[in-house]
Structure formats: C-alpha cells, structure tokens
Amino acid sequence: MADALPAPVRRQVLHDALGIGIATGLYGLSFGAVSVAAGLSVLQTCALSLLMFSGASQYAFVALASNGAAAIATAALLGARNALYGLRMSGLLRIGGVRRIFGAQLVIDESTAMAIGRERDGEPASRLAFYATGASIYLLWNGLTLAGALAAGALPDPRKFGLDAVAPAAFLALLAPRLRGRGPLGIAVAAAIIALVLTPFVPAGVPALAAAAAAVASLAFREAAP
Amino acid sequence: MSWTVVLIACATCYVLKLAGLSVPARLLEDQRLQRLATTLPVALLAALIALQTWTSGHHLVIDARMGGVAVGAAAVLVRAPFIVVVALAALTAALLRLM
Numbered sequence: 001m002a003d004a005l006p007a008p009v010r011r012q013v014l015h016d017a018l019g020i021g022i023a024t025g026l027y028g029l030s031f032g033a034v035s036v037a038a039g040l041s042v043l044q045t046c047a048l049s050l051l052m053f054s055g056a057s058q059y060a061f062v063a064l065a066s067n068g069a070a071a072i073a074t075a076a077l078l079g080a081r082n083a084l085y086g087l088r089m090s091g092l093l094r095i096g097g098v099r100r101i102f103g104a105q106l107v108i109d110e111s112t113a114m115a116i117g118r119e120r121d122g123e124p125a126s127r128l129a130f131y132a133t134g135a136s137i138y139l140l141w142n143g144l145t146l147a148g149a150l151a152a153g154a155l156p157d158p159r160k161f162g163l164d165a166v167a168p169a170a171f172l173a174l175l176a177p178r179l180r181g182r183g184p185l186g187i188a189v190a191a192a193i194i195a196l197v198l199t200p201f202v203p204a205g206v207p208a209l210a211a212a213a214a215a216v217a218s219l220a221f222r223e224a225a226p
Numbered sequence: 227m228s229w230t231v232v233l234i235a236c237a238t239c240y241v242l243k244l245a246g247l248s249v250p251a252r253l254l255e256d257q258r259l260q261r262l263a264t265t266l267p268v269a270l271l272a273a274l275i276a277l278q279t280w281t282s283g284h285h286l287v288i289d290a291r292m293g294g295v296a297v298g299a300a301a302v303l304v305r306a307p308f309i310v311v312v313a314l315a316a317l318t319a320a321l322l323r324l325m
Contacts, residue, residue, distance in 0.1 A: 026309045030316075040227045051236035054243075060274055061235055068231040072238060074274075077266055079239035086246015093247070104244040162319030165294025168278040169315030172295065175271045176302045187265060188272035195273035199281050208273040215269030219261055 004124050013118060013125060017132035020110050024055070025140025030166045031058055032148025037163060038062040042149040049145035053105055053138060054079050059167050064208070074208055085112040092126055106134025187215050294319030 005013075028049060035045040040062055048058050057075040064071040086107045092115060095103050115130035152163070179185050191211035198207040279295045280286055298315035306314070 023307060023309055027312065030312055038227075040232075044227060044229065044232050047232055048236065051233075052239045054239055056271065057235075057239050060270065063274060063278060065227050068228065072231060072235045074270060075235045076238045076242065077270055079242045080266065082239070083242040083246035083249075086243055087249055090247045090249070095247070100247055101244070104247050105240065107243045107246060159290075160320065160323065162290070162294050162316035162321075162323070164278075165291045165298070165315040165319035166312050168275045168291065168295045169298030170312050171271045171275045171278070172299055173302050173311040175268065175275070179268070184265070184268050187269050191269035191272040192276035196276050196280060196286060199277065199286060200284050207277060208270055211273035212266055212269045215265050216262065219258075219265055223258070 004122075005128065009121050009125050010128065013114075013121075013129050014132050016114065017129065017136045020114065020133055021136030021140045024110060024137045025144045027055065027170060028141040028144040029148035029151075030163065030170065031055065031062075032145040032150075033152035033163050034059070034167050035062040035145075036149045036152040037159075038065045040065060042146070045149040046142070046146050049142045052079075053141070054082060054108055055141075056109075056171070059170065060208075063167060067206075070206060070209060074212075077209075077212060081109075082107050085109075088112060089115065089130065092123060093130065103131075106131065106138065108134065108137070110134075110137055187218060190218070191215055290319040290322035293322045 031049070032045055035048065035058070036042060040048075045062075048061065052058050052061070052075065054075075057078040060078050061071045061075040064074055086104065089107055089112060093100075093103060111130050111134035114133040115126045118126045118129040175188065179188055191214060194211045194214050195207035198210055202210070275295070279291050280288065282289075294315040294317075297318040298311045301311040301314050
C-alpha cells in the first residue's frame, strides 16, 4: 500500500511523525519525573506509559494518586475521547483481529490529528501518518518516561527544579486549542472555580469529577434550551 | 499507589480505545456524543490546572507554581512549542523558589 505513495509525501509524513514524536517524547521525560514525585514506583510509571499510553490520562492519574477510584475515573474520562477518535479512525484503518488489538493502543490525539491532516494526500498517506506518528510517539514516550523516572529518583526535591509547575503548564498547553469560543472557555473557567471551591471540603479527586459533572449538566441545559 | 489501581486504569483506557475502533462508524454522526466528548476533557483539564496550581492537599495556596504556570500561559499565548511552555514553567517556578 505504501508503494502507491509518492516518495516526497512519504518522506514528509515520516519526518513530521519523527518531529512530533520527539516533542511529545520530551514531555514523557517530565511525566516520568512527575509520576515518581507523586509517589509511584519507576516500574508503575513505566507500566502507565506502556499500557495506558495517553498523556492527559496519565498526568491526571498520577495527580490524583491519593484516591484510587477518582484516579481511575478521571483517567477513563480523559481517555474516553480516544474511543471517539477510534470511531473516526476505524473507517480509515479498516483493521480487525490482532492488528486491531495492537493498532488500538496507538489511537491518541497526535496520531489522529496527523492522520486527518494527511487526508488530502489520500488514504495511504493518511494511514501511514497514523501508524508512523503512533509508533514514533510510543517508542520515544516510553524510552523517555523511563529516563525521567530514573532521573527524578536522583533528585533531592523535584520542586526545587520547578517540576510541580510542569503538569499544570502542560495541561494548559494541551487545552489551549480547545478553548476557542465563549462556550468552552466558560465551561473551563466554571470547572476551575468549582474544583477550587470544593477542595477544602471533599475527598481528593472529587473536585475534578464535580467540575466534569457540572460541564455535563451545562450541556444538557443547553440542549434543553430552544 | 497499588498495582491493582494502576492495572485497572490501564485496562479501562485501553478498552476505550479498542471500543472506538470496534464500533460501526455511523455512530460518529451522533451530535450529543461529539459535544460530550469535546466538553468533558475541557472541564476536567481546566479543573486539574486550577487544582495543581493553587492547591496543596485540602488547602488553597499561592506559591511558586503560580508564577511558573503564568509564564507557561504567556508562552502558550505566543504559540511557543509545547516543550518550551513546559520548560519555561519549570524554570520560572525553580527561579522563584531560589529568591
């Protein structure tokens, strides 16, 4: 199938895939450090990158490490959009059996975005973009997670290096493109305020879930409106 | 953190990915599903940004993290690459703690 691709397109796709793999992989370095700083072992940190392989879910999971149920629920809620990416990608990839079992793990923000970005070059280019981006990020993300986890173990106090500012700044960078328009921005601000107001009074993890519930309620409210 | 929690979370996230690839593509047309999928992560990430910037346990606090995140936000506004945003946030928080 790749034979149908003109060499320049093929080269460009692979080049982009490597570039985004490096950028995202470096973020894996900070994930490794943040996870160990949150109290997970190096092995658990690596298991998350190998098996969960979803940046936002992983960050949320370790941020809520003190409350197992909330950590699982929030990771799942953040991972739920991968299911919707999967709906989008199933028509492109058309895979079953073992290939679907392995291919599913590569369904993340970046691989989906790159596949959609290459649709103008045809399905073979789009498929190559999906697999090349997914594979490149998977390898670099996991390698650098291990490096970050080990390096964090050698640090006396991660806060000395500002590592505790890394996760919220990373979330902000991930979230920013989704905040265009009054609706999403309003929901984001409301969610932040709800979470902060609840923090002194409820168990860890609940503030984020309550904020998510408020967002669902606001959607239902808007649908009920004429 | 217990291994059981780690593995349940990993399995849940993986099953979500697999479920998406396994569902007929026509369900993508559901508008409510699309809106929910775009709104929930926005609310959750926004809540987590606030919590990780301004809370410590059950207390609301203002410390070096706020400076780091503020500089990170400025970098996002000028469309700096992801890794630059993260590095500036860490560097700023680290420098504020030195002062």
